[in-house]
Amino acid sequence: MHLPGEHGDDADDDLPPSAPLPPDDRLWRHPSEVAWSAPPPRAAAAAASTSTPRLWAIALTSGLSGAVLALGVVTLVSGLGGVREVVERVPLTVEDASIQQAGATSGPMAVAARMSPSIVRLEVASDTGLTTGSGIVMRSDGTILTNAHVLDGARTITVILSDGMGYEADLVGSDVLSDVAVVRVVDGDGAPWVPAVLGTAEGLVVGEEAVAIGSPLGLAGPPSVTVGVISALGRRVTSPDGVVLHDMIQTDAPIARGSSGGALCDGNGVVIGLTTARAAAEGGDLGFATPIDMVKSVAAEILGTGAVHNVWLGIEGADLPATDMSLPGVAGAGGAQVHLVTEGGPAAEGGLLDGDVVVAVDGRRIASMSALVVALRRYEPGDVVVLEVNRAGQLLQLSVILAER
Numbered sequence: 001m002h003l004p005g006e007h008g009d010d011a012d013d014d015l016p017p018s019a020p021l022p023p024d025d026r027l028w029r030h031p032s033e034v035a036w037s038a039p040p041p042r043a044a045a046a047a048a049s050t051s052t053p054r055l056w057a058i059a060l061t062s063g064l065s066g067a068v069l070a071l072g073v074v075t076l077v078s079g080l081g082g083v084r085e086v087v088e089r090v091p092l093t094v095e096d097a098s099i100q101q102a103g104a105t106s107g108p109m110a111v112a113a114r115m116s117p118s119i120v121r122l123e124v125a126s127d128t129g130l131t132t133g134s135g136i137v138m139r140s141d142g143t144i145l146t147n148a149h150v151l152d153g154a155r156t157i158t159v160i161l162s163d164g165m166g167y168e169a170d171l172v173g174s175d176v177l178s179d180v181a182v183v184r185v186v187d188g189d190g191a192p193w194v195p196a197v198l199g200t201a202e203g204l205v206v207g208e209e210a211v212a213i214g215s216p217l218g219l220a221g222p223p224s225v226t227v228g229v230i231s232a233l234g235r236r237v238t239s240p241d242g243v244v245l246h247d248m249i250q251t252d253a254p255i256a257r258g259s260s261g262g263a264l265c266d267g268n269g270v271v272i273g274l275t276t277a278r279a280a281a282e283g284g285d286l287g288f289a290t291p292i293d294m295v296k297s298v299a300a301e302i303l304g305t306g307a308v309h310n311v312w313l314g315i316e317g318a319d320l321p322a323t324d325m326s327l328p329g330v331a332g333a334g335g336a337q338v339h340l341v342t343e344g345g346p347a348a349e350g351g352l353l354d355g356d357v358v359v360a361v362d363g364r365r366i367a368s369m370s371a372l373v374v375a376l377r378r379y380e381p382g383d384v385v386v387l388e389v390n391r392a393g394q395l396l397q398l399s400v401i402l403a404e405r
Contacts, residue, residue, distance in 0.1 A: 107267065108211055108225060108227045110269065111211045111213075111225070111265055111267065111268070111269040112211070112213065112225040114269040115196060115211075115213050115223075115263060115265060115269050115271075116162060116213070116222050116223055117137075117162070117192065117194035118136060118137045118194050118195060118196035118263070119134060119135070119136060119137075119162075119196075119213050119214060119215060119223040119262060119263060120134070120135045120136075120137060120144060120159050120160060120161060120162075120215070121133075121134060121135075121159075121160040121215035121223075122134065122135050122144075122146060122150060122151075122157060122158070122159060122160070122169075122183070122261065123157075123158040123160060123166075124150060124151055124152075124154045124156075124157055124158075125154070125155050125156040125157075125158075126152065126153035126154055126155055127153060127155065128153065131150070131152075132215070132258050133146060133147065133150030133151075133215075133258060133259075133260050133261045134146065134150075134214035134215045134223070134258065134259050134260060134261040134262035134275070135150075135159065135183070135261050135262075136196050136261070136262065136263050136271060136274065137193050137194055137195050137196055138182070138195060138196070138198070138299065139193070139195055140193045140194075140195055141184070141185075141188070141189075141193065142159070142167065142169070142184055142185030142188035142191065142193050143172075143182065143183075143184050143185075143303070144159060144169065144182070144183045144184070144185070145180070145181075145182060145261070145274060145295060145299060146181050146182075146183065146260075146261030146274075147179050147180065147181060147239075147260045147261040147274065147276055148174040148175060148176050148178075148179045148180060148181040148241070149179055149239055149240045149241045149260065150181070150260055150261045151171060151174060151181050151183070152241070154171060156168070157169040157170070157171065157183055159183070159185055159188075160215075161191065161192075162222040162223065165191065167185045167186070167187070167188045167191060168185070168186045168187070169183045169184060169185045169186060170183065170184055170186055171183050172184050172302055172303065172306065173302035173303075173306050173307055173308070174302070175298050175302070175308040175310070176241060176243055177243060177308075177310050177405070178245070178290060178294055178295075178298050178308070179239045179241070179243065179245060179276055179290065180274065180290065180294070180295050180298040180299065180302075181302075182299050182302045182303060196263060196271050197269065197270045197271060198270075198271050198292055198295075198296060199266065199270035199271055199272055199292060200272070200292065200293055201249060201272045201273060201291035201292055201293055202293065204230055204233060204249065204272065205230070206229075206230055206231065206232060206233060207229055207230065208229060208230045208266065208267070209227070209228075209229060209230075209266065209267040210227070210228050210229055210230050210249075210251040210253050210264055210265070210266070210272075211225060211226070211227055211253065211264070211265045211266075211267070211269075212225070212226045212227075212228070212251065212253040212254070212255050212259065212262065212263070212264050212265075212275055212287060212289075213225050213262050213263045213265065214255065214256070214258070214259025214260070214261070214262025214263070214275055215258060215259065215262065223262070224256065224259070226253045226254045226255070226256075227253055228251050228252040228253030228254070228287075229251065229252060229253075230249060230250070230251055231250050231251055231252045231286070232249075232250035233247075233249060233250070234246075234247055234248075234370065235247075235248040235249070235250045235288060236248065236370050237276075237277050237288050238277075239276065239277060240260075240277065245276065245277070245288075245290065246370040246373045246374055247291060247294070247370060247373075247374045248276070248277075248288040248289065248290060248291075249264060249272065249273045249288065249289045249290075249291060250286055250287070250288055251264060251286070251287045251288075251289065252285075252286060252287070253287055254278075254285055254287065255275050255277075255278045255285070255287035255288075256278075257278075259275055260275060260276060260277070261274065261275065261276075262274075262275045263275065264287075264289040271292050272289070272291070272292050273289025273290055273291055273292055273295075274289055274290045274292065274295045275287060275288075275289045276288055276289055276290050294377070297377075309380060309381055309404055310381075310404065310405040311376050311377075311379050311380065311381055311383070311402040311403070311404065311405065312345070312346060312381075312402065312403045312404060312405040313345070313346055313347050313376060313400065313402065314341065314342040314344075314345020314346045314347040314348060314403070315338050315339075315340065315341050315342065315345070315347045315352060316338075316339050316340040316342075317336055317337050317338045317339045317340070317369055318336075318337055318339060318369055319334065319335075319336065319337070319368040319369050319370070320334055320335045320336070320337040320357050320368075321334055333359065333365075333367065334367040334368055335357040335358055335359040335366055335367065335368070335390065336357065336358040336359075336366055336368060336369040336371070336372040337355075337356075337357045337369075338352060338353070338354060338355065338356045338357070338358065339354060340354060341353060341354055345403070346400050346401055346402055346403045347400060349400070349401070350387070350398045350399060350400030350401070351396075351398045352387070352389065352398060352400070353391065355391070355392075356389045356390070356391050357389065357390040357391075358372055358387050358388070358389055359388050359389065359390050359395075360387070360388035361375045361376070361385055361386070361387060361388075362385055362386050363386075363388075376402070379402055380402075381402055381403055381404035382401065382402065382403075382404075383401075383402050384399055384400070384401050384402075385399070385400055385402060386398070386399055386400075387399075387400055
């Protein structure tokens with residue numbers, strides 16, 4: 001079946017970005033969310049020797065480096081008792097950043113200098129030939145973020161640094177519905193992997209400066225940098241694979257072919273999005289980026305389990321614009337109008353009917369089909385959600401058990 005809005009129209013909706021997952025549901029932490037101290041060497045060794053097989057246990061310590069970032073040392077403990085440490089970087093708190101930024105340079109030139117070591121070129125060999133894309137260094141062990149469509153049909157993946165050095169990489173996992181993928185370099189311990197500072201798209205405002213960085217057209221050398229502004233939020237676009245992507249950041253910073261999987265940064269060089277698509281429009285090209293909060297959430301699940309478990313509601317539909325005055329109780333607020341309920345799906349089992357308008361999920365207001373899709377990303381298969389539905393002017397509350405797509 002289809003997620004809500006999977007075959008929806010191309011209407012543009014200005015929606016707020018989705019909130020990041022709670023700390024306990026993520027594999028990453030802001031330094032302020034963690035209080036951790038290392039055990040004595042003997043205790044640490046004993047813990048490693050007695051651990052039972054599991055995925056990854058993670059601890060994060062923080063320190064300061066640079067003008068607007070903090071270093072996080074992520075300790076990965078495998079079920080086989082192996083221990084390794086890699087580095088991730090997150091923004092400082094506003095207070096710390098203001099102190100660190102005294103005398104620091106900013107602007108596109110500074111962003112380019114800061115981000116260039118963290119952007120790589122990907123060469124992907126498939127049965128149809130060689131294609132290229134971009135990637136963002138996520139961890140110091142050569143873990144790379146990119147787009148799922150960049151890796152379509154990949155037989156081999158090569159990660160190339162700006163100095164021309166290439167490294168073989170494996171696909172860790174990908175999620176077509178968000179167009180996010182993670183690759184890891186096979187043997188890159190000797191390479192200077194510089195993690196980018198992964199921030200948040202929360203609080204973005206239309207008109208803010210935006211800097212797009214990627215490796216377009218497979219050109220050798222350092223990445224290319226283009227500058228623009230955030231021109232819209234909450235856009236709905238279709239990925240090169242034909243999948244409808246929701247809650248996208250729109251920018252007028254040009255995104256050239258081959259830059260998919262690169263970084264969209266704010267004026268301080270903090271990554272706010274993963275550049276995903278470009279579209280020709282009257283008067284110039286538009287670029288679109290997946291909010292980095294969504295990217296981090298998907299990457300955390302891929303790194304933890306090797307796959308992403310998307311929920312399935314079992315409806316198709318479209319936006320009911322806030323200007324539509326035809327339905328009592330919805331006029332001026334909008335909603336997600338249901339055109340088709342899949343027989344035997346979660347929505348059908350919960351009592352949803354064709355023509356219903358979903359106006360809230362667990363009390364959270366829903367103004368469009370895109371907003372419904374974004375809201376459902378917070379849940380796992382098997383979760384029960386309460387949908388508030390307007391049925392011909394009557395408000396109903398329906399409990400639905402979400403299934404896995």
